[in-house]
Amino acid sequence: MRNRTLYTAVGHFKKVVTKDGAYPVVLVNQEEYRMDPQEMTVWTILNWRILDAQGLEEYYEPMFQTLRLEERRTLENCLGRLVTRGLVAAGHGETDFEALYDLLNSLYVVPISESLPLRTVTFLKMLLLDGVPFARAKQIFHKVRLSEGEARVMALARQALLSTAELIRCVDLGVTDVSGDDKVMDALYSDADATSDNIGDLMRSSQSRGPVTLSVANLCLHKQIIFERV
Numbered sequence: 001m002r003n004r005t006l007y008t009a010v011g012h013f014k015k016v017v018t019k020d021g022a023y024p025v026v027l028v029n030q031e032e033y034r035m036d037p038q039e040m041t042v043w044t045i046l047n048w049r050i051l052d053a054q055g056l057e058e059y060y061e062p063m064f065q066t067l068r069l070e071e072r073r074t075l076e077n078c079l080g081r082l083v084t085r086g087l088v089a090a091g092h093g094e095t096d097f098e099a100l101y102d103l104l105n106s107l108y109v110v111p112i113s114e115s116l117p118l119r120t121v122t123f124l125k126m127l128l129l130d131g132v133p134f135a136r137a138k139q140i141f142h143k144v145r146l147s148e149g150e151a152r153v154m155a156l157a158r159q160a161l162l163s164t165a166e167l168i169r170c171v172d173l174g175v176t177d178v179s180g181d182d183k184v185m186d187a188l189y190s191d192a193d194a195t196s197d198n199i200g201d202l203m204r205s206s207q208s209r210g211p212v213t214l215s216v217a218n219l220c221l222h223k224q225i226i227f228e229r230v
Helices: 037-046 053-067 075-085 096-104 116-128 134-141 148-157 164-173 181-188 199-205 209-221
Strands: 004-009 012-018 021-028 031-034 088-093 108-111 225-228
Touching: 004 037, 004 053, 004 096, 021 037, 037 053, 037 075, 037 088, 053 075, 075 088, 088 096, 096 209, 108 148, 108 209, 148 164, 148 209, 164 181, 164 199, 164 209, 199 209, 209 225
Parallel strands: none
Antiparallel strands: 004 088, 012 021, 021 031, 108 225
């Protein structure tokens, strides 16, 4: 029985400038996706947030009114379209944590602090789309004090593009060096049982699942990472 569903945004904002003007897109796995204003509003709300449908609606209604959007579809249909396009991820479970793990296990973790261009477009997104004051938005360039678990996740994610499930396996095995594809494969997929398709299910029984999943969620909420698909 799946009675909990959580959502979060995938990819990152980019402002495309042409001779005819500028328009926003979201980049996922280096591919540009254009969205209408309603879709961009929903994606923006879910960027750096992990929400259920009710929480999303609480943010959506005042923003919808402020921006005077044309409601081309219901919020539910708009959200479903974003999930189908892969711009929003959805996780299901009988409990909040099971839904959170289902949401995050297959998403790849990208630290924003390592990329100046990514930090710059993130900064612009906060100013232009979120309406965040300049003084608050510039805090993204400041270092945030991380917990031990969060620091471990960031140290691994800075070396290689890893999913949350792969990060859990790294912690399980005590792996600290994943600075190359060969090292990732040798460390995480050297036995016959583990594959990139089933690692999410394999890690459900891991003792590290809880701490690593919560660390990844906290890093998202603290605006230290974005999520990607490959």
